Amino acid sequence: MSTTVITKIEAQDRRFALHGGDGSDSVHTSGEYAFAVTKLHTAGGLTGWGITLTLGNGNRVVCDLIEQLAGSLAGCEIEELMAGFGAVSKRLADDPALRWLGPHKGAVHLALSSIANACFDLWAKSRGVPLWRLLLDLTPAQVVALLDLSYVEDELSAGEALEILQAAQAGRALREGVLDTGYPGYDTSVGWFQYEDERVRENAREALAAGFRAFKLKVGSRDGARDVRRAAMLREIAGPACRIMFDANQQWTLSEAERMCRALAEFDPFWVEEPTHPDDVEAHRKLALSVAPVKLALGEHVPNRVIFKNYMQAGAVHFVQADCTRLAGVAEFLTVSLMARKFGLPVLPHVGDMGQIHQHLVLFNHIAMGHEAVFLEHIPHLREYLVHPASIEGGVYRTPQEAGLSCDLKEA
Amino acid sequence: MSTTVITKIEAQDRRFALHGGDGSDSVHTSGEYAFAVTKLHTAGGLTGWGITLTLGNGNRVVCDLIEQLAGSLAGCEIEELMAGFGAVSKRLADDPALRWLGPHKGAVHLALSSIANACFDLWAKSRGVPLWRLLLDLTPAQVVALLDLSYVEDELSAGEALEILQAAQAGRALREGVLDTGYPGYDTSVGWFQYEDERVRENAREALAAGFRAFKLKVGSRDGARDVRRAAMLREIAGPACRIMFDANQQWTLSEAERMCRALAEFDPFWVEEPTHPDDVEAHRKLALSVAPVKLALGEHVPNRVIFKNYMQAGAVHFVQADCTRLAGVAEFLTVSLMARKFGLPVLPHVGDMGQIHQHLVLFNHIAMGHEAVFLEHIPHLREYLVHPASIEGGVYRTPQEAGLSCDLKEA
Numbered sequence: 077m078s079t080t081v082i083t084k085i086e087a088q089d090r091r092f093a094l095h096g097g098d099g100s101d102s103v104h105t106s107g108e109y110a111f112a113v114t115k116l117h118t119a120g121g122l123t124g125w126g127i128t129l130t131l132g133n134g135n136r137v138v139c140d141l142i143e144q145l146a147g148s149l150a151g152c153e154i155e156e157l158m159a160g161f162g163a164v165s166k167r168l169a170d171d172p173a174l175r176w177l178g179p180h181k182g183a184v185h186l187a188l189s190s191i192a193n194a195c196f197d198l199w200a201k202s203r204g205v206p207l208w209r210l211l212l213d214l215t216p217a218q219v220v221a222l223l224d225l226s227y228v229e230d231e232l233s234a235g236e237a238l239e240i241l242q243a244a245q246a247g248r249a250l251r252e253g254v255l256d257t258g259y260p261g262y263d264t265s266v267g268w269f270q271y272e273d274e275r276v277r278e279n280a281r282e283a284l285a286a287g288f289r290a291f292k293l294k295v296g297s298r299d300g301a302r303d304v305r306r307a308a309m310l311r312e313i314a315g316p317a318c319r320i321m322f323d324a325n326q327q328w329t330l331s332e333a334e335r336m337c338r339a340l341a342e343f344d345p346f347w348v349e350e351p352t353h354p355d356d357v358e359a360h361r362k363l364a365l366s367v368a369p370v371k372l373a374l375g376e377h378v379p380n381r382v383i384f385k386n387y388m389q390a391g392a393v394h395f396v397q398a399d400c401t402r403l404a405g406v407a408e409f410l411t412v413s414l415m416a417r418k419f420g421l422p423v424l425p426h427v428g429d430m431g432q433i434h435q436h437l438v439l440f441n442h443i444a445m446g447h448e449a450v451f452l453e454h455i456p457h458l459r460e461y462l463v464h465p466a467s468i469e470g471g472v473y474r475t476p477q478e479a480g481l482s483c484d485l486k487e488a
Numbered sequence: 489m490s491t492t493v494i495t496k497i498e499a500q501d502r503r504f505a506l507h508g509g510d511g512s513d514s515v516h517t518s519g520e521y522a523f524a525v526t527k528l529h530t531a532g533g534l535t536g537w538g539i540t541l542t543l544g545n546g547n548r549v550v551c552d553l554i555e556q557l558a559g560s561l562a563g564c565e566i567e568e569l570m571a572g573f574g575a576v577s578k579r580l581a582d583d584p585a586l587r588w589l590g591p592h593k594g595a596v597h598l599a600l601s602s603i604a605n606a607c608f609d610l611w612a613k614s615r616g617v618p619l620w621r622l623l624l625d626l627t628p629a630q631v632v633a634l635l636d637l638s639y640v641e642d643e644l645s646a647g648e649a650l651e652i653l654q655a656a657q658a659g660r661a662l663r664e665g666v667l668d669t670g671y672p673g674y675d676t677s678v679g680w681f682q683y684e685d686e687r688v689r690e691n692a693r694e695a696l697a698a699g700f701r702a703f704k705l706k707v708g709s710r711d712g713a714r715d716v717r718r719a720a721m722l723r724e725i726a727g728p729a730c731r732i733m734f735d736a737n738q739q740w741t742l743s744e745a746e747r748m749c750r751a752l753a754e755f756d757p758f759w760v761e762e763p764t765h766p767d768d769v770e771a772h773r774k775l776a777l778s779v780a781p782v783k784l785a786l787g788e789h790v791p792n793r794v795i796f797k798n799y800m801q802a803g804a805v806h807f808v809q810a811d812c813t814r815l816a817g818v819a820e821f822l823t824v825s826l827m828a829r830k831f832g833l834p835v836l837p838h839v840g841d842m843g844q845i846h847q848h849l850v851l852f853n854h855i856a857m858g859h860e861a862v863f864l865e866h867i868p869h870l871r872e873y874l875v876h877p878a879s880i881e882g883g884v885y886r887t888p889q890e891a892g893l894s895c896d897l898k899e900a
Contacts, residue, residue, distance in 0.1 A: 106585035133556055133585035137549050137595065144545055173518035173545035179738070179789060180767070182594010183549065227765040230742045326591070330642045353639040355592070355794040357769065358801050377591060382767040389770050 079120025080154045080202045085146045087139035087190075088113035090461075090485060091132055097270030098457050101325040102296030105270075108132030109458060112139050112186065113485065114146060114194035118154070124198025125484045128190040128401040129428035134183065141187035145171060149195070158199045159221065165192060165407055166224040181379035185404060192405025193433060197481040207406070207436035207481050208255075212444060216241035219444075222407045223414075227382045231389070232415050240417050244446040251443045258472035259438055261431075261454040262290035262319070266310075269294035269325075273306060280313040287471030290319040290346065290451055295336070296327030304339055311343040321373070323349035330359040337367035347373040347395050354378055360392035373397050376426035380404070384412045388419040396421050400437060401428035406481070409437055417445050427453045431466050432482040435473045461485055491532025492566045492614045497558045499551040499602075500525040502873075502897060503544055509682030510869050513737040514708025517682075520544030521870060524551050524598065525897065526558060526606035530566070536610025537896045540602040540813040541840035546595065553599035557583060561607070570611045571633065577604060577819055578636040593791035597816060604817025605845060609893040619818070619848035619893050620667075624856060628653035631856075634819045635826075639794050643801070644827050652829050656858040663855045670884035671850055673843075673866040674702035674731070678722075681706035681737075685718060692725045699883030702731040702758065702863055707748070708739030716751055723755040733785070735761035742771045749779035759785040759807050766790055772804035785809050788838035792816070796824045800831040808833050812849060813840035818893075821849055829857050839865045843878050844894040847885045873897050 091110040094100075099109060110132050116124035130138060145168055149157070157164060168188055169180055177184045200210045211219070220237045266279035280291055293310050295303035307322060314320050322345050328336060333351035340348060348370055352359050354377035364372050375397030378384050387393040396416045400409035413423045423441055425434040431454055441447040452473055459465040463484040467474040476482050503522040506512075511521060522544045528536035542550060557580055561569070569576060580600055581592055589596045612622045623631070632649045678691035692703055705722050707715035719734060726732050734757050740748060745763035752760060760782055764771050766789035776784050787809030790796050799805040808828045812821035825835045835853055837846040843866055853859040864885055871877040875896040879886040888894050 103582070104584060104588065106588075108585065129588075131585040131588045133583070134553070134589045134596065137552055137589070140549055140552070141546070170515070171545070172516060173520065173543040176516065176518075176541075176543040177546045177549070177595045177598065178593075179765075181590075181791075182596065183589045184546065184594065186589065227741065227768060227771075230771065329639065353591075353794050355792065356639060356798065358798045359639075359642065379593075380767065382765050386768065386770045 078153050079118060080122065081119050082116050082149050082152050082154065083119050084117040085143070085150060086115040086117065087142040088115060089136050089139045090488060091135060092458055092461060094457060097268050098265070100268045100270040101294045101323065102269050102327040103325045104131055106131040106133065110135040111485065112142060112190050114142050114190040116149065116194045116198050118198065122198060122201050124194040124201060125481070126190040126192065126194025126197060126405065127429055127483045128186040130186070137183050138186045138190070141174065141184050142190055145174060145184070145187050146191045154195070154198050154202050157195060161195065161222045161407055162224045165404055166226055169224065169404060180382065185379050186402070188404045189401050192407055193400065193481060193483065196406045197483065201480045204479050206476050206479060207433065208439040211440045219410065223411045224407065225411065228385050228411065228415065231385050232411070232418060236418065237414050240414050241444060244444055247446065248443055254439060254442055254449055255475045258474050259435065259449055260451040261288065261468055261471055261473050262292065262451045263288040264292040264453050264455050265457065266291045267293035267306070269296070273309060276306060277309060277313060280310055284313065284318070289471060290321070292321045292323055294325065295322045295340070296324040300336055300339060303336065307340050307343045319346040321345055321347050321349060324351050326350045326353055326377070328352050330363060333363050334366055337363065337370045341367070341370050345370065347371045349373040349397070350376065357383070357386045357390050357392050360387065361390040364392055364394070371395065373424065375399060376402060376428065378402070381408055381411045381415065385415060388415060388421060394421065396423045397426040398423055399426040399428045400433055406433065406437065413441050413445060413447065417447060422448055422450055424450055425452065427455055429483055430455050430458050431473070432462065435466050435476055436481065439475065490565050491530060492534065493531050494528050494561050494564050494566065495531050496529040497562060498527040498529065499554040500527060501548050501551045502900060503547060504870055504873060506869060509680050510677070512680045512682040513706045513735065514681050514739040515737045516543055518543040518545065522547040523897065524554060524602050526554050526602040528561065528606045528610050530610065534610060534613050536606040536613060537893070538602040538604065538606025538609060538817065539841055539895045540598040542598070549595050550598045550602070553586065553596050554602055557586060557596070557599050558603045566607070566610050566614050569607060573607065573634045573819055574636045577816055578638055581636065581816060592794065597791050598814070600816045601813050604819055605812065605893060605895065608818045609895065613892045616891050618888050618891060619845065620851040620887070623852045631822065635823045636819065637823065640797050640823065640827065643797050644823070644830060648830065649826050652826050653856060656856055659858065660855055666851060666854055666861055667887045670886050671847065671861055672863040673700065673880055673883050673885050674704065674863045675700040676704040676865050676867050677869065678703045679705035679718070681708070685721060688718060689721060689725060692722055696725065696730070701883060702733070704733045704735055706737065707734045707752070708736040712748055712751060715748065719752050719755045731758040733757055733759050733761060736763050738762045738765055738789070740764050742775060745775050746778055749775065749782045753779070753782050757782065759783045761785040761809070762788065769795070769798045769802050769804050772799065773802040776804055776806070783807065785836065787811060788814060788840065790814070793820055793823045793827065797827060800827060800833060806833065808835045809838040810835055811838040811840045812845050818845065818849065825853050825857060825859065829859060834860055834862055836862055837864065839867055841895055842867050842870050843885070844874065847878050847888055848893065851887065
């Protein structure tokens with residue numbers, strides 16, 4: 077048997093307590109992060125790791141679904157599997173029974189995310205290269221074969237996807253410079269919702285001193301005055317040259333969002349994030365029009381390429397925060413990134429993976445699709461549990477060199 | 489302790505094999521129906537039953553989530569709980585950790601559906617009345633207190649909901665006549681996807697003889713010619729006076745849907761159902777424009793009021809197939825029905841409950857909201873497992889008289 081045949085599939089429910097308000101926002105208060113982990117073992121002793129994020133409770137359900145969905149990968153050779161991964165992904169997404177629980181959203185899709193990421197990790201490890209290298213070495217046609225473009229053909233056919241990748245060959249060598257300079261980060265952990273004002277101030281000063289030039293503040297307090305006060309405070313510390321972003325985590329109704337976006341506009345936010353319900357494309361479309369020039373960012377709760385397509389078609393999103401641990405892994409992330417490129421929208425991932433996988437993906441998006449290298453979210457709270465935590469120096473992600481997707485966890 | 493205090497909460501994974509192509513469509517081929525059941529037991533010996541439908545695999549995951557979500561109902565007195573059920577529903581839907589797996593969609597929302605239905609069943613049983621009677625006896629304000637209107641306030645405020653119910657008081661006595669005449673049914677089971685042509689013909693003739701005047705055919709074959717042939721066949725048997733509907737179960741891309749809707753238009757369908765992906769509001773909006781006067785029906789995979797709102801705002805749906813076992817139970821079904829009333833759209837439920845709960849809800853929608861009594865889907869395959877299977881005579885649902893939601897199952 078080939079050493080790269082999948083012989084055993086394992087799901088692991090890994091949970092991590094958060095402390096002192098870390099990770100808190102106006103809506104999510106569990107005090108816990110968790111990864112539903114997929115591990116694909118091969119006869120040759122390789123292990124492909126895949127992850128998706130949850131907030132603790134519910135993680136075992138995703139693990140249960142990983143076991144149900146991934147079974148059919150046993151016996152597959154990884155190069156053969158990945159050569160036509162688009163069809164594999166579609167087959168798993170359209171499981172005749174589990175599809176009913178979505179389709180293409182919710183716990184089942186999170187399970188698929190974890191599984192798909194594990195496939196890519198195993199693939200990259202079997203070739204002994206980091207994910208960004210693996211992807212850059214593929215031809216445009218090979219990249220397109222990774223994608224399930226069903227239900228987005230009206231905006232992104234296989235031919236259009238190919239054209240985007242081919243057109244971006246121009247200037248690619250120049251953009252590869254980012255591999256040496258590193259990819260800029262921004263710091264989300266200065267302003268979690270439950271942090272007291274003084275702590276936010278200290279964190280922002282430290283992040284600034286460490287080299288970060290962009291910071292996020294959680295808003296969405298019942299009393300909007302707290303948001304305004306803290307926004308003023310953060311802008312004062314950041315100064316006019318740094319970027320600051322406000323994140324409401326879906327807390328507002330449409331009319332509250334209109335009021336708060338206007339109130340926060342004076343602090344010149346780079347964006348306002350998740351102002352209202354993530355399913356409500358029409359509310360975001362109206363909001364984008366009514367609070368212009370304030371820009372909207374969203375995506376951490378957009379589960380699939382179809383809804384992203386609707387957001388882009390409606391002009392309801394300015395910053396596409398696709399997350400490869402919410403979407404069906406690396407491949408659906410690439411699909412959304414290609415669509416965003418067509419619509420002229422930047423992709424700035426939400427990092428349900430704490431930036432581990434996304435540090436690879438933004439390099440590929442920049443070099444191979446021509447996406448602008450704006451910055452990548454940075455959240456440090458799970459560093460101690462990772463085998464290869466992302467290396468941030470001077471506010472910049474250093475290019476990862478280890479083989480795979482950099483999401484291996486230390487054993488519990 | 490009051491006899492109507494919830495003392496024990498139980499989830500049951502109940503599965504039912506289907507035979508000979510029953511229940512098959514172009515996408516869902518599991519050959520199994522399943523209910524994730526919630527049972528709320530009281531000190532007084534009452535049991536509230538709630539159900540949501542799955543297709544087998546995945547049902548245990550929903551049961552797991554029912555157990556996690558419903559725990560907080562222990563110790564609640566049912567009248568107190570239901571007096572402000574809108575807030576209860578919102579609290580459960582916004583569970584600080586489980587919300588991450590949606591929000592408000594997927595397996596978690598199915599669990600909430602089952603739980604909410606069990607609450608209503610227990611409430612109706614504790615009052616000794618069928619659900620339709622319970623709801624009709626509430627004041628408009630009491631109905632509105634059942635609803636979680638968060639994220640739809642921009643189209644349906646509590647005040648607007650109240651006004652719709654108050655305005656519909658006019659003519660209510662007249663519309664109560666439906667309680668005596670019964671509510672018309674339509675027959676979905678004549679034309680399941682895997683049935684051979686001859687079987688469809690026989691079924692349609694039998695259904696016609698039994699009194700049905702509306703029939704559904706599953707379409708979405710890879711070879712569209714099969715769909716067209718069978719559509720012609722069904723129209724011939726049904727004659728020009730009966731209604732026939734075609735259901736593609738999400739099989740088509742937008743361009744395929746355009747082509748097939750045009751091809752099927754000559755058979756004068758009352759609607760074409762689920763032509764493409766249920767998340768793709770924009771595709772349905774374009775389709776509705778391009779294939780007019782063909783009408784679109786959808787909703788069985790629309791998980792919440794927010795997405796229904798977007799469909800209605802976009803003019804992307806003509807027949808609202810809300811399902812109280814996909815939405816968060818009876819209450820979110822009523823929210824969607826009120827929105828549909830505002831938009832002037834008929835509600836013709838998809839019956840994930842085999843029509844058991846919906847036979848109550850369409851009576852309420854007609855009498856108390858003024859919705860037209862068009863017809864209710866009928867699917868007979870689980871009759872033998874139900875304690876009070878719906879009574880259909882002459883193609884008409886007879887008004888149920890048993891207390892509760894009529895979804896008690898015989899013990900396995």
